[in-house]
Amino acid sequence: MNLSLGEFRALVAKAFRGAGYSWGLTEDASFAAMRLAQYGVDAGAVVVRLLEVTEELPTADLMPDPDWHCAADVMCPICVGASIADAGGCTELVLDRVVEPVLIAPFLVEVIEADAEGYVIEWDGGRCDVTHDGLAVTGSPTWASGPIRVTRQAATLSELAHATRVELDEATKAAIETFAHRTYAPATEASRLAGAGAGLSDND
Numbered sequence: 001m002n003l004s005l006g007e008f009r010a011l012v013a014k015a016f017r018g019a020g021y022s023w024g025l026t027e028d029a030s031f032a033a034m035r036l037a038q039y040g041v042d043a044g045a046v047v048v049r050l051l052e053v054t055e056e057l058p059t060a061d062l063m064p065d066p067d068w069h070c071a072a073d074v075m076c077p078i079c080v081g082a083s084i085a086d087a088g089g090c091t092e093l094v095l096d097r098v099v100e101p102v103l104i105a106p107f108l109v110e111v112i113e114a115d116a117e118g119y120v121i122e123w124d125g126g127r128c129d130v131t132h133d134g135l136a137v138t139g140s141p142t143w144a145s146g147p148i149r150v151t152r153q154a155a156t157l158s159e160l161a162h163a164t165r166v167e168l169d170e171a172t173k174a175a176i177e178t179f180a181h182r183t184y185a186p187a188t189e190a191s192r193l194a195g196a197g198a199g200l201s202d203n204d
Contacts, residue, residue, distance in 0.1 A: 001168040008166040009034040011176055012047055018182030019055045021078070028107075029078045035106035039134050040161030041141055044172040049142060050077070050100045051179055064095075074099050081107030084150070093150040098123070101148045102141040105130050108150075118155030123148045129155035136160060 003011065013030035021029060029047075036043035054062060054076055062076035064083050070076075074097045081104040084090050089111040098104070101123050108119045108130045118131035124146040126139030136157045168176070 001170070001173045003166045003168065005034050005038060005164065005166060008037055008043070008168075011180060012043075014180035014183050015047060015051060015176045016078075016179070018179040019051045021059055025059065025078055025082065028082050029103075032078060032081060032103050032106040035109065035135075036102065037166045038161075038163055039136065040163055041102060041137055044166065044168045044176060046100050046102060046141060048172055048175040050103065052175075053099045055179070068093055068095055073097065077101055077103035080104055084108065085111055089152070090150060091152050093148075095148045095150070098143060098148040100141070101143050102126070102128050102137055104128075104148075104150065105135040105137075109135060117153060120151050120153055120155050121148065122151070129157055131155050131157055133157060134160045134162075 009030045012033045013026050016026040016029045017023070033043045033047050036046060053074060054072075057072050057074075059076075059079070061071040062074075063079045064070050064075060068080075070079070075095055077098055077100050080095065080098060084093075084104070085107045089108075095101075101121055104121055105119075105128045108121075109132065112118055112130065112132045116132065118129065121128040121130065124144045126137060126141055126143075128135055128137045128141075134157060136159065
Protein backbone atom coordinates (compact mmCIF):
# COMPACT_ATOMS: atom_id res chain seq x y z
CA MET A 1 0.00 0.00 0.00
CA ASN A 2 1.51 3.31 -1.09
CA LEU A 3 0.25 6.46 0.65
CA SER A 4 1.02 10.15 0.57
CA LEU A 5 2.31 11.58 3.85
CA GLY A 6 -1.09 13.18 4.43
CA GLU A 7 -2.96 9.93 3.83
CA PHE A 8 -0.60 8.10 6.16
CA ARG A 9 -1.10 10.72 8.87
CA ALA A 10 -4.90 10.45 8.58
CA LEU A 11 -4.78 6.65 8.85
CA VAL A 12 -2.45 6.78 11.86
CA ALA A 13 -4.72 9.32 13.55
CA LYS A 14 -7.66 6.91 13.27
CA ALA A 15 -5.52 4.12 14.69
CA PHE A 16 -4.51 6.14 17.75
CA ARG A 17 -8.12 7.20 18.34
CA GLY A 18 -9.16 3.57 18.00
CA ALA A 19 -6.55 2.64 20.61
CA GLY A 20 -8.07 5.12 23.07
CA TYR A 21 -5.79 8.15 22.81
CA SER A 22 -7.29 11.62 23.32
CA TRP A 23 -7.82 13.94 20.35
CA GLY A 24 -4.85 16.07 21.37
CA LEU A 25 -2.44 13.16 21.72
CA THR A 26 -3.82 11.66 18.53
CA GLU A 27 -2.88 14.83 16.64
CA ASP A 28 0.57 14.75 18.22
CA ALA A 29 1.03 11.06 17.41
CA SER A 30 -0.06 11.30 13.79
CA PHE A 31 2.23 14.29 13.26
CA ALA A 32 5.18 12.45 14.85
CA ALA A 33 4.59 9.33 12.77
CA MET A 34 4.34 11.36 9.57
CA ARG A 35 7.62 13.14 10.34
CA LEU A 36 9.36 9.82 11.00
CA ALA A 37 8.14 8.53 7.66
CA GLN A 38 9.31 11.72 5.98
CA TYR A 39 12.82 11.10 7.31
CA GLY A 40 12.98 7.51 6.14
CA VAL A 41 11.95 5.58 9.26
CA ASP A 42 9.53 2.65 8.92
CA ALA A 43 6.92 4.61 10.85
CA GLY A 44 4.06 2.22 10.15
CA ALA A 45 5.83 -0.62 11.95
CA VAL A 46 6.78 1.73 14.80
CA VAL A 47 3.14 2.76 15.25
CA VAL A 48 1.92 -0.85 15.29
CA ARG A 49 4.48 -1.93 17.87
CA LEU A 50 3.60 1.01 20.12
CA LEU A 51 -0.16 0.50 19.96
CA GLU A 52 0.14 -3.23 20.59
CA VAL A 53 1.83 -2.41 23.90
CA THR A 54 -0.27 0.57 25.03
CA GLU A 55 -3.78 -0.27 23.77
CA GLU A 56 -4.97 -1.68 27.10
CA LEU A 57 -3.39 1.08 29.22
CA PRO A 58 -5.23 4.26 30.27
CA THR A 59 -3.61 7.32 28.71
CA ALA A 60 -3.40 8.97 32.13
CA ASP A 61 -1.15 6.13 33.30
CA LEU A 62 1.22 6.75 30.37
CA MET A 63 1.73 10.47 31.00
CA PRO A 64 4.98 11.34 32.82
CA ASP A 65 4.79 13.17 36.14
CA PRO A 66 7.13 16.10 37.01
CA ASP A 67 9.83 13.58 37.92
CA TRP A 68 9.46 11.82 34.55
CA HIS A 69 7.87 8.66 35.92
CA CYS A 70 4.46 7.27 35.08
CA ALA A 71 1.93 4.91 36.64
CA ALA A 72 2.25 2.29 33.89
CA ASP A 73 5.10 -0.20 33.56
CA VAL A 74 6.13 1.46 30.28
CA MET A 75 6.24 5.04 29.04
CA CYS A 76 4.63 6.23 25.83
CA PRO A 77 6.93 8.27 23.53
CA ILE A 78 4.02 10.44 22.42
CA CYS A 79 3.27 11.43 26.01
CA VAL A 80 6.98 11.98 26.68
CA GLY A 81 7.49 13.99 23.50
CA ALA A 82 4.44 16.16 24.12
CA SER A 83 5.62 16.84 27.68
CA ILE A 84 9.10 17.85 26.47
CA ALA A 85 7.57 20.14 23.85
CA ASP A 86 5.27 21.74 26.43
CA ALA A 87 8.34 22.43 28.58
CA GLY A 88 10.15 24.02 25.64
CA GLY A 89 12.82 21.32 25.54
CA CYS A 90 15.16 19.73 28.05
CA THR A 91 18.85 19.45 28.87
CA GLU A 92 19.12 15.79 29.82
CA LEU A 93 16.59 13.12 30.69
CA VAL A 94 17.09 9.50 31.65
CA LEU A 95 13.85 7.58 31.22
CA ASP A 96 12.90 3.98 31.95
CA ARG A 97 11.16 1.67 29.49
CA VAL A 98 10.02 4.08 26.76
CA VAL A 99 8.34 2.02 24.04
CA GLU A 100 9.49 3.02 20.53
CA PRO A 101 11.63 5.97 21.75
CA VAL A 102 12.30 7.14 18.20
CA LEU A 103 8.82 8.73 18.28
CA ILE A 104 10.18 11.33 20.72
CA ALA A 105 12.45 12.72 18.00
CA PRO A 106 9.86 14.67 15.91
CA PHE A 107 8.88 16.65 19.01
CA LEU A 108 12.53 17.60 19.54
CA VAL A 109 12.86 18.78 15.94
CA GLU A 110 10.06 21.25 16.63
CA VAL A 111 11.64 22.78 19.76
CA ILE A 112 15.15 23.28 18.33
CA GLU A 113 15.79 26.78 17.05
CA ALA A 114 17.56 27.13 13.71
CA ASP A 115 20.91 28.15 15.20
CA ALA A 116 20.81 25.90 18.28
CA GLU A 117 22.55 22.61 18.92
CA GLY A 118 20.52 19.44 18.59
CA TYR A 119 19.57 16.39 20.64
CA VAL A 120 20.70 12.81 20.78
CA ILE A 121 18.33 10.06 21.91
CA GLU A 122 20.09 6.83 22.86
CA TRP A 123 18.69 3.41 23.77
CA ASP A 124 19.94 -0.14 23.82
CA GLY A 125 20.47 -1.02 20.18
CA GLY A 126 20.02 2.37 18.58
CA ARG A 127 20.29 6.11 18.57
CA CYS A 128 18.64 9.08 16.90
CA ASP A 129 20.39 12.35 16.09
CA VAL A 130 18.07 15.34 15.92
CA THR A 131 18.67 18.83 14.55
CA HIS A 132 16.46 21.69 13.40
CA ASP A 133 16.67 20.20 9.90
CA GLY A 134 15.43 16.71 10.77
CA LEU A 135 16.46 13.41 12.28
CA ALA A 136 18.43 10.28 11.45
CA VAL A 137 18.36 6.87 13.14
CA THR A 138 21.38 4.65 13.63
CA GLY A 139 20.83 0.99 14.52
CA SER A 140 17.39 -0.32 15.44
CA PRO A 141 14.55 2.20 15.91
CA THR A 142 13.03 -0.14 18.51
CA TRP A 143 13.88 -0.09 22.20
CA ALA A 144 15.19 -3.41 23.50
CA SER A 145 15.95 -2.89 27.19
CA GLY A 146 17.51 -0.47 29.63
CA PRO A 147 17.06 3.28 30.09
CA ILE A 148 16.50 5.87 27.36
CA ARG A 149 18.73 8.95 27.44
CA VAL A 150 17.74 12.25 25.83
CA THR A 151 20.62 14.75 25.77
CA ARG A 152 20.91 18.28 24.43
CA GLN A 153 24.15 18.20 22.45
CA ALA A 154 25.58 18.60 18.99
CA ALA A 155 23.99 16.07 16.65
CA THR A 156 25.23 14.79 13.31
CA LEU A 157 23.08 14.20 10.25
CA SER A 158 25.43 12.77 7.64
CA GLU A 159 22.53 11.87 5.39
CA LEU A 160 18.96 13.15 5.67
CA ALA A 161 16.10 11.35 3.92
CA HIS A 162 13.18 13.31 2.48
CA ALA A 163 10.43 10.85 1.55
CA THR A 164 7.17 12.09 0.07
CA ARG A 165 5.26 8.81 0.21
CA VAL A 166 4.90 5.90 2.64
CA GLU A 167 4.98 2.22 1.66
CA LEU A 168 3.13 -0.13 4.04
CA ASP A 169 3.41 -3.90 3.74
CA GLU A 170 0.19 -5.88 4.01
CA ALA A 171 0.73 -6.98 7.62
CA THR A 172 1.45 -3.43 8.83
CA LYS A 173 -1.47 -2.00 6.86
CA ALA A 174 -3.84 -4.61 8.29
CA ALA A 175 -2.66 -3.98 11.85
CA ILE A 176 -3.07 -0.20 11.57
CA GLU A 177 -6.51 -0.60 9.99
CA THR A 178 -7.58 -2.94 12.80
CA PHE A 179 -7.01 -0.12 15.30
CA ALA A 180 -8.53 2.45 12.94
CA HIS A 181 -11.73 0.43 12.47
CA ARG A 182 -12.50 0.78 16.17
CA THR A 183 -13.43 4.41 15.48
CA TYR A 184 -16.26 3.37 13.17
CA ALA A 185 -19.69 3.20 14.77
CA PRO A 186 -21.49 -0.08 14.09
CA ALA A 187 -24.37 0.19 11.67
CA THR A 188 -27.88 0.18 13.12
CA GLU A 189 -31.23 -0.11 11.37
CA ALA A 190 -31.82 3.61 11.98
CA SER A 191 -28.45 4.62 10.54
CA ARG A 192 -28.97 2.43 7.49
CA LEU A 193 -32.35 4.00 6.81
CA ALA A 194 -30.95 7.50 7.30
CA GLY A 195 -28.03 6.87 4.97
CA ALA A 196 -27.76 6.80 1.20
CA GLY A 197 -30.11 4.57 -0.79
CA ALA A 198 -33.81 3.90 -0.86
CA GLY A 199 -34.18 2.32 2.59
CA LEU A 200 -37.45 0.37 2.74
CA SER A 201 -39.04 2.22 -0.15
CA ASP A 202 -38.40 1.65 -3.80
CA ASN A 203 -39.61 4.31 -6.18
CA ASP A 204 -38.07 2.77 -9.30
